[in-house]
């Protein structure tokens with residue numbers, strides 16, 4: 001997957017790390033299929049850097065500088081706000097009161113003159129995941145896949161651009177994968193900072209500035225692990241089983257556990273739920289978290305903006321880990337309902 005030959009490194013930085021951030025899309029093919037007319041880049045700045053880079057690079061694709069956004073959670077809302085700095089943003093559906101569903105595509109008003117349509121494939125904070133690929137009638141489709149990248153197969157050919165911060169499923173923070181169709185390069189706005197300019201970075205194999213080589217190295221190991229474990233299709237099978245274990249308990253709990261998200265778009269990566277009653281019982285949720293922590297299960301607290309509990313079941317969380325959480329949830333309900 002990555003060039004990794006032992007070398008004597010006369011440059012700065014730790015020895016024996018890959019010297020190039022360049023990746024041939026065909027090498028990525030062992031984990032996900034990427035057609036030859038796409039560039040894969042390894043950049044810095046995280047998911048947030050990339051949702052800024054998207055309008056800077058793509059909103060100028062058409063003269064009108066319009067972009068369509070689906071706003072179904074915190075991350076797409078932040079992305080839309082960022083894009084407003086550079087052009088006209090059209091939120092394609094009626095504003096949502098809460099981020100617990102994906103508005104039916106029949107209610108979307110897409111602008112045929114938009115430069116691109118943007119959505120966040122998995123809203124990490126709210127646990128809302130798209131199980132459909134939005135139909136855009138030929139308009140370039142852009143997706144933030146930061147929190148479900150390589151958790152399931154993706155037909156890259158349907159997208160103009162996909163980006164994903166590594167820190168959920170493919171490594172550690174520091175590197176962000178950007179997969180862009182070649183014909184979309186060359187349209188960056190003049191004010192686009194050069195490190196965010198896809199054309200520059202693609203031309204220089206992601207080496208315009210110093211790459212986060214340790215994060216890239218770790219990602220190489222994780223990609224190898226995914227490949228050796230059956231690729232993204234096998235990850236999907238496992239992730240379906242893991243998330244079903246938790247959703248089944250929630251659904252069978254007679255309202256002791258409540259997931260606020262519409263069944264059709266419940267995320268396989270992030271399962272948010274309340275304990276005790278619909279809007280959550282603070283004391284019981286604290287007990288739940290304390291008890292989990294005593295059993296070595298940590299980071300279950302929901303995002304501070306929504307509260308409650310959130311079980312994140314990224315690729316690195318095993319079926320056994322998930323079974324341990326499921327057993328704890330059953331036991332906790334028995335003791336506290």
Ligand code: PMP
Nearest residue numbers: 046047048049075124146147165
């Ligand atoms: N998009 C999504 C879907 C995310 O989950 C996150 C971070 N959790 C971001 C964007 C922002 O990523 P970063 O913190 O790397 O900027």
